[in-house]
Amino acid sequence: MTTEQTLDLAGIGVGPFNLSLAAHLDSIPELGVRFFEQRDRLDWHPGLMLPNADLQTSFLKDLVTATHPTSPWSFLAYLVAQKRFLKFLNAEFEATPRREFANYLEWAANGLPNLQFNTPVREISFDRSAFKLRFDDASCSARHIALGIGLSPFLPPWADAQLGEDCFHSSKTRRHLDGMTGERIVVIGGGQSGAEIMLHLLSEGRHTPAEIKWVSRRPNFEPLDATPFTNELFTPEYVDSFRRLGEDRRHALVASQKLAADGASASTLRALYRRIYAMKYLEDSDVDIGLLPHRDVIEVDRQGKEFKLVMRNGFDGGIEVITARTIILATGYTFKFPEFLAPLKDRISFDRHGNFILGDDFSVKWDGPRRHHIFALNAGRSSYGVAEPQLSLTAWRSAVIVNALLCKPHFDLSLPPSVMRWSTGDDVYVKSAGGAVSIAG
Numbered sequence: 001m002t003t004e005q006t007l008d009l010a011g012i013g014v015g016p017f018n019l020s021l022a023a024h025l026d027s028i029p030e031l032g033v034r035f036f037e038q039r040d041r042l043d044w045h046p047g048l049m050l051p052n053a054d055l056q057t058s059f060l061k062d063l064v065t066a067t068h069p070t071s072p073w074s075f076l077a078y079l080v081a082q083k084r085f086l087k088f089l090n091a092e093f094e095a096t097p098r099r100e101f102a103n104y105l106e107w108a109a110n111g112l113p114n115l116q117f118n119t120p121v122r123e124i125s126f127d128r129s130a131f132k133l134r135f136d137d138a139s140c141s142a143r144h145i146a147l148g149i150g151l152s153p154f155l156p157p158w159a160d161a162q163l164g165e166d167c168f169h170s171s172k173t174r175r176h177l178d179g180m181t182g183e184r185i186v187v188i189g190g191g192q193s194g195a196e197i198m199l200h201l202l203s204e205g206r207h208t209p210a211e212i213k214w215v216s217r218r219p220n221f222e223p224l225d226a227t228p229f230t231n232e233l234f235t236p237e238y239v240d241s242f243r244r245l246g247e248d249r250r251h252a253l254v255a256s257q258k259l260a261a262d263g264a265s266a267s268t269l270r271a272l273y274r275r276i277y278a279m280k281y282l283e284d285s286d287v288d289i290g291l292l293p294h295r296d297v298i299e300v301d302r303q304g305k306e307f308k309l310v311m312r313n314g315f316d317g318g319i320e321v322i323t324a325r326t327i328i329l330a331t332g333y334t335f336k337f338p339e340f341l342a343p344l345k346d347r348i349s350f351d352r353h354g355n356f357i358l359g360d361d362f363s364v365k366w367d368g369p370r371r372h373h374i375f376a377l378n379a380g381r382s383s384y385g386v387a388e389p390q391l392s393l394t395a396w397r398s399a400v401i402v403n404a405l406l407c408k409p410h411f412d413l414s415l416p417p418s419v420m421r422w423s424t425g426d427d428v429y430v431k432s433a434g435g436a437v438s439i440a441g
Contacts, residue, residue: 005140005141006032006130006140006141006142006143007032007033007034007140007141007142007143008031008032008033008142008143008144008405009025009031009032009033009034009142009143009144009145009146009405010033010034010035010036010131010133010140010142010144010145010146011033011034011035011036011145011146011148012035012036012121012124012133012145012146012147012148012149012338012340013035013036013037013147013148013149013150014035014036014037014039014042014109014115014117014148015042015044015148015149015150015378016044016063016105016391016394017148017150017377017378017394017397017398018035018146018148018377019035019042019063019105019108019109019112019115019148020063020064020394020395020397020398021035021146021148021377021398021401021402022035022112022114022115023063023064023068023071023073023108023112023398024064024067024068024071024395024398024399024402024411025114025402026071026073026112026113026114027068027071028402028406028410031405031406033114034114034115034116034140035114035115035116035146035148036116036119036120036121036133036135037115037116037117037118037119038118038119038120038121039117039118040117040118041106041109041110041117042105042106042109043102043106044101044102044105044106045098045102045171046174047170047171047172047173047174047175048170048171048173048174048193048196049098049099049102049174050173050174050196050197050200051200051203052097052199053097053098053099053196054093054094054095054096054097054098054265054267054268055095055096055097055098055101055391056095056192056224056226056265057390057391057392058096059075059096059101060075061391061392061394061395062074062075062101062104062391062394062395063075063105063108063394063395063398064395064398065395066393066394066395066396067395067396067398067399067411067413068395068399068411073108073111073112075101075104078103078104078107078108081107082107088100094267095265095267119135120135120136121133121134121135121340122134122135122136122340123340123342123343124145124340124341124343124344125343125344126343126344126347126368126372129141130142130143130372131143131144131145131372131374133145143371143372144372144373144374144375144405145373145374145375146375146376146377146401147338147341147374147375147376147377147379148377148378149338150333150378151333151334151335151336151378151379151389152333152334152335152336153169153170153171153329153331153332153333153334154331154332154333154334155169155329155331156188156297156329156331158297158298158299158300159300159329159331162300162302162307162327166305166307166325166326166327167307167326167327167329168327168328168329169329169331170189170193170194170197170328170329170330170331173197173328176326176328177200177201183209183210183211183325183326184209184210184211184212184306184323184324184325184326185201185209185211185212185213185324185325185326185327185328186212186213186214186215186307186309186322186324186326186327186328187201187212187213187214187215187328187330188215188216188297188327188328188329188330188331189215189216189329189330189331189332190214190215190216190217190218190221190222190264190293191262191263191264191330191332192224192262192263192264192265192268193330193332194214194216194264194330195221195264195265195268195269195272196268197328197330198212198214198272199268199271199272199275202272202275202276202279202287202289203275208279208285208287209287210286210287210288211287211288211289211290212287212288212289212290213289213290213291213292213322213324214290214291214292215292215295215297215309215311216292216293216294216295217294217295217296217314218293218294219293219294219314219315220293220294221264221269221291221293222259222263222264223259223263223264223265223266223269224259224260224261224262224263224264224265224266225259225260225263226265226266229420230260232418232419232420233257233260233261233385233386233387234260234386234387234390234392234393235387235393235418236393236396236413236415237415237417237418237420237422238385238387238418238420238422239384239385239387239393241422241423241426242384242385242422243360243383243384244423247351247352247382250382250383250385251353251382253385254381254382254385254386257385257386258386260386261386261387261389261390262332262386276289290322292311292320292322293315294313294314294315295311295312295313295314295320296311296312296314297309297310297311298310298311298312300327303323305325306323306324306325307323307324307325307327308321308322308323309321309322309323309324309327333389335354335355335356335379335381337354344366344368344374347366347367347368348364348365348366348374349364349365349366351382353382355379355380355381355382355383356376356379356380356383357383358376358379358380358383358384360400361373361375361400361401361403361404362375362376362377362380362384362397362400362401362404363375363376363404364376373404373405375401375404377397377401396413399411399413400413
């Protein structure tokens with residue numbers, strides 16, 4: 001790689017979303033593209049790859065199938081390549097094992113020719129004609145860049161001072177699990193990660209903690225809403241309507257749709273409840289299990305080898321204090337501005353919440369030439385809705401970006417009208433002033 005090389009697109013980060021973009025671009029050899037990743041391989045959420053963890057979405061929502069079903073990089077192509085297509089069908093999984101999907105992603109990453117690992121991007125700047133990417137010992141230029149570095153672990157305000165071997169984010173759970181036998185553990189966070197960690201800690205065939213408490217700010221341990229009409233939120237038609245709303249209304253909608261994207265799978269909750277039932281009533285277990293919904297942890301102090309957690313109970317307004325030897329923070333992820341973009345930060349537009357302002361093609365609004373794009377993947381929940389961080393629209397987003405790169409509809413993204421009418425005037429029946437029924441839109 002030399003400073004004279006100019007790519008059509010440089011991707012930063014190789015996770016599922018940039019991997020999907022790379023898979024789509026693999027079918028367009030006339031474009032010069034390269035994706036750079038600081039790790040030595042793609043390893044999808046290794047810290048949370050617990051046994052029996054499942055996807056919360058269909059395997060058909062893979063890297064390419066929704067927009068490029070003949071691609072050699074589909075999940076079905078992976079099964080055929082592994083010679084277990086029929087075995088997978090015969091297994092009749094209610095949900096695809098997360099390990100299987102992780103293996104699929106790694107298979108695609110190992111096969112695609114336009115990925116480069118062990119190559120951290122240190123800085124990106126812009127001159128008059130291209131973006132300049134600086135690495136440790138090389139550099140290159142690109143007409144466009146695609147940010148696919150993922151989100152950063154979200155930590156409560158009190159957590160920074162407590163982080164260590166006995167207080168850690170759920171993304172590091174696997175590294176710490178074996179050392180927690182016999183301890184008093186608090187799991188904070190009522191979503192899928194918290195549920196999976198609880199189930200694993202209580203699962204049969206392993207030594208369980210002496211005491212374990214599950215704390216959540218949510219009023220109850222609630223399931224993901226995966227019903228058909230809610231799943232309409234994960235369609236391009238909904239995104240199109242969502243995009244037309246003002247910033248405040250978009251943020252309010254995202255907050256109200258939390259369980260559409262951030263609830264625990266009903267199957268996980270059932271398995272966890274059954275496990276607690278068996279321990280309590282069938283096994284006469286002496287493990288102290290505490291389920292504490294509607295609690296907000298407001299303060300944590302370290303006292304020797306223990307933590308004292310002060311919580312506000314949202315159900316009755318009371319204040320409670322518990323202690324723990326280990327705290328696991330299943331508190332999700334958040335957007336963080338990448339340091340390597342520092343030379344461009346003053347040229348980029350942000351909303352009032354500090355998020356990128358994104359266009360219809362997932363490009364960041366900035367003051368540079370309009371023919372040069374900064375595409376941002378998984379950085380636009382407030383711009384595109386609850387589907388943005390999920391796998392559901394991965395292939396569609398990639399196809400949108402490819403069409404923007406080519407300035408033509410290379411992938412056909414046209415769709416028939418949605419069964420849902422989200423916006424005023426979307427072909428809905430209304431009554432006219434005279435009482436007659438007419439059609440608006």
